[in-house]
Amino acid sequence: MAEKTRFTKILLVEDNPDDILIIERALKEARVINRVWIARDGQEALDFLQHKGKYEDPALAPRPGLILLDINLPKVNGLDVLKKIKEDDNFKRIPTVMLTVSKRDEDIVKSYNYGCNSFIQKPLEFEKFVELVRQIGLYWGLLNVEAPTNAG
Amino acid sequence: MKVQAKLISLFLLLSAIFIVGRHFYQVFEDKRMYSLFKEDNGEKNIYFDKLMKLKGASLETLAFDYTYWDEMVSFVKHNDIAWAEKTIDETVLKTYQADAIWIYKMDLSLLYSIKSQGAIGLKDFPLPEGSINNIFSKDRFCHFFINTNAGLMEVRGATIHPSADPERKTSPHGYLFAGRLWNKEYTSELADLVGGEIKISLTKQEIPSLRVLLGASSIVLSRELAGWQEKPVAYIYATIQSKEVEIYKLFSRNTIVAFFGFLIAVLIFITAFIATSVNLPLGMISQALKRENPAELYRLEKESSEFGDISRLITKFFRQKNELIKEIIERKKVQRAVQEYTRQIEKANKELDDFTYIVSHDLKEPLRSIDAFSKFIQDDYKDKLGAEASNYIERIRANAGRMQDLIEDLLEISHIERRENLFEEVQASEVLTEVTTRLEYAIKQKGVEVIVRDKLPNIFCDRVRLGEVFLNLISNAIKFCDKPKPLIEVGCSETADFYEFWVKDNGPGIEEKYFDKIFEIFQRLDRREDHEGTGAGLTIAKKIVEMHKGKIRVESKIGEGATFYFTIPKGRQDGGKNKIHQDITG
Numbered sequence: 001m002a003e004k005t006r007f008t009k010i011l012l013v014e015d016n017p018d019d020i021l022i023i024e025r026a027l028k029e030a031r032v033i034n035r036v037w038i039a040r041d042g043q044e045a046l047d048f049l050q051h052k053g054k055y056e057d058p059a060l061a062p063r064p065g066l067i068l069l070d071i072n073l074p075k076v077n078g079l080d081v082l083k084k085i086k087e088d089d090n091f092k093r094i095p096t097v098m099l100t101v102s103k104r105d106e107d108i109v110k111s112y113n114y115g116c117n118s119f120i121q122k123p124l125e126f127e128k129f130v131e132l133v134r135q136i137g138l139y140w141g142l143l144n145v146e147a148p149t150n151a152g
Numbered sequence: 153m154k155v156q157a158k159l160i161s162l163f164l165l166l167s168a169i170f171i172v173g174r175h176f177y178q179v180f181e182d183k184r185m186y187s188l189f190k191e192d193n194g195e196k197n198i199y200f201d202k203l204m205k206l207k208g209a210s211l212e213t214l215a216f217d218y219t220y221w222d223e224m225v226s227f228v229k230h231n232d233i234a235w236a237e238k239t240i241d242e243t244v245l246k247t248y249q250a251d252a253i254w255i256y257k258m259d260l261s262l263l264y265s266i267k268s269q270g271a272i273g274l275k276d277f278p279l280p281e282g283s284i285n286n287i288f289s290k291d292r293f294c295h296f297f298i299n300t301n302a303g304l305m306e307v308r309g310a311t312i313h314p315s316a317d318p319e320r321k322t323s324p325h326g327y328l329f330a331g332r333l334w335n336k337e338y339t340s341e342l343a344d345l346v347g348g349e350i351k352i353s354l355t356k357q358e359i360p361s362l363r364v365l366l367g368a369s370s371i372v373l374s375r376e377l378a379g380w381q382e383k384p385v386a387y388i389y390a391t392i393q394s395k396e397v398e399i400y401k402l403f404s405r406n407t408i409v410a411f412f413g414f415l416i417a418v419l420i421f422i423t424a425f426i427a428t429s430v431n432l433p434l435g436m437i438s439q440a441l442k443r444e445n446p447a448e449l450y451r452l453e454k455e456s457s458e459f460g461d462i463s464r465l466i467t468k469f470f471r472q473k474n475e476l477i478k479e480i481i482e483r484k485k486v487q488r489a490v491q492e493y494t495r496q497i498e499k500a501n502k503e504l505d506d507f508t509y510i511v512s513h514d515l516k517e518p519l520r521s522i523d524a525f526s527k528f529i530q531d532d533y534k535d536k537l538g539a540e541a542s543n544y545i546e547r548i549r550a551n552a553g554r555m556q557d558l559i560e561d562l563l564e565i566s567h568i569e570r571r572e573n574l575f576e577e578v579q580a581s582e583v584l585t586e587v588t589t590r591l592e593y594a595i596k597q598k599g600v601e602v603i604v605r606d607k608l609p610n611i612f613c614d615r616v617r618l619g620e621v622f623l624n625l626i627s628n629a630i631k632f633c634d635k636p637k638p639l640i641e642v643g644c645s646e647t648a649d650f651y652e653f654w655v656k657d658n659g660p661g662i663e664e665k666y667f668d669k670i671f672e673i674f675q676r677l678d679r680r681e682d683h684e685g686t687g688a689g690l691t692i693a694k695k696i697v698e699m700h701k702g703k704i705r706v707e708s709k710i711g712e713g714a715t716f717y718f719t720i721p722k723g724r725q726d727g728g729k730n731k732i733h734q735d736i737t738g
Contacts, residue, residue, distance in 0.1 A: 018517075101517060101520075124523055125549075
């Protein structure tokens with residue numbers, strides 16, 4: 001079991017290519033051994049989960065064990081993506097962590113109301129980012145127990 | 153119901169009472185009059201009988217005297233006509249006011265008769281043959297009326313007896329009848345005596361009831377005039393005006409007219425008085441109020457009556473009302489202006505919100521990239537970079553960090569008044585402990601000693617914000633400390649209305665000219681070279697303290713450190729009602 005959880009698949013929903021690079025590097029430096037899939041906007045994230053559009057082939061889009069979700073996204077806003085995920089019986093048990101620069105009360109309150117599992121502000125300094133990513137990987141990838149995929 | 157209608161009703165009611173009163177008075181008067189009339193009627197009846205008797209007395213005397221006389225007996229016995237003609241002549245008729253005398257013998261033959269001048273046309277004694285025996289069968293006297301060709305005649309008769317027989321017990325010697333015609337002359341005499349009208353009628357006439365007669369104040373008396381067979385042959389009617397009743401009537405009517413006339417006059421006067429002194433002003437006031445025009449009352453206002461008072465009050469009221477309306481209009485204008493202003497401010501706030509979000513998100517994103525990629529260069533190309541390049545990259549990263557802090561402060565200030573945290577009862581000492589725990593790293597690094605001097609009270613505040621005040625003040629003190637043994641002291645004093653907290657350091661101190669300026673936003677930005685800057689920490693602290701309706705100030709001397717004071721009022725500052733317990737706790 002423990003062996004399996006180390007390889008938690010992560011879906012990163014992020015439109016900023018800089019941030020994608022930074023997060024990937026932070027994951028690497030933090031030695032979080034997971035596989036990361038990237039969706040560049042809200043719609044793509046939903047397509048990934050629902051096997052639609054370019055993700056029609058399930059092999060291209062495995063069910064993630066963790067979703068890192070930005071709020072300010074093109075096409076479909078991160079909060080709407082969160083809402084759809086948490087309203088969908090298939091996906092609502094996938095841990096979803098909001099990873100954003102926003103500190104707006106409105107965004108925080110809405111995120112928790114929609115059922116996000118954690119709300120984390122992106123730190124500016126890279127060292128802190130690495131530390132944060134390490135902790136996320138440790139907690140969600142190693143400590144946290146996933147719900148069974150076929151649970152009702 | 154309007155006053156006018158009420159007055160009219162009152163008038164009608166009083167009139168009705170007067171009319172009813174008058175009616176009952178009239179009934180009472182009528183009763184009295186009737187009894188008076190009845191009494192008068194009775195008296196007149198008696199009087200009439202007496203009068204009739206008196207008037208008939210001479211004829212009765214004649215019949216009585218001449219039949220109780222020896223000479224008459226002799227005359228009847230001897231047929232001495234000469235004696236009769238000498239003795240029973242016209243003088244006798246005149247004396248006794250008789251119109252005819254007839255003397256019969258016992259064999260019922262007429263012995264002697266004589267007629268007056270007035271009875272020329274009178275034929276023989278009108279009594280039927282043989283009736284004389286019937287007439288005297290029971291009595292020695294008779295009195296009856298009989299219709300003759302000369303008119304109605306009253307007849308008195310008697311049997312003739314000698315003077316030796318005053319009781320007239322013996323057989324009569326003859327019969328004497330004396331008659332009197334009730335002609336116009338006689339009836340007018342009667343009428344004069346009665347003081348009214350006399351009417352003789354052969355047929356019975358209906359006499360109106362007393363009540364009808366009362367109406368005309370006339371009394372009608374009637375007597376049956378009996379014939380020799382004791383049946384009425386004629387009737388006499390006397391109509392007499394009742395003077396008493398007439399006078400009484402007149403008096404009564406005059407009294408009633410005078411009394412009720414007076415009452416009605418009084419009533420009209422009262423009504424008119426009320427109408428002019430109450431109804432008229434009331435109407436004016438009512439009209440003025442309806443038209444909302446107090447100017448109509450200018451005449452009433454001069455009066456000293458209650459209506460004058462009312463009018464003055466009304467005028468005053470309207471003046472105040474107009475002033476009030478003006479004021480309301482003014483206020484509405486102001487209100488509208490304020491609303492418009494508020495709307496604009498809200499709009500501006502919204503725009504500021506959007507702006508700060510853009511600032512927070514869009515300005516911070518590139519900063520993070522700058523920092524991250526600088527770091528990547530540092531890490532990945534460490535060997536290839538010289539010391540100078542590394543230093544430059546360090547500076548890039550340091551500036552990115554400072555920029556990040558500035559942005560955070562900006563955000564904090566713009567949000568500080570809009571975020572609504574709950575006010576609650578808070579142990580200040582607990583908050584302070586949390587803050588020092590958070591700053592533990594910096595405190596240890598700089599070797600700062602933090603001493604709490606007083607027991608800190610329980611206060612009613614926004615817990616998180618209060619913490620920020622302490623955090624900003626203490627972290628500032630740490631940041632600027634320049635002594636080998638940095639010391640930060642915290643304490644609290646109390647007045648009637650508020651607590652005053654203070655945070656004292658032994659740092660470089662602040663010039664007096666900056667006492668106010670340091671609380672203004674980014675004051676240290678223009679002195680960048682001195683220190684890394686306070687950013688907006690003091691501005692944030694000031695805003696939070698003011699949000700709690702408190703004040704913040706600084707006292708300092710250059711080289712001797714600075715003391716920051718801030719007050720938090722006792723009780724609730726969120727417009728609440730309950731004062732909290734103000735126990736000082738450690």
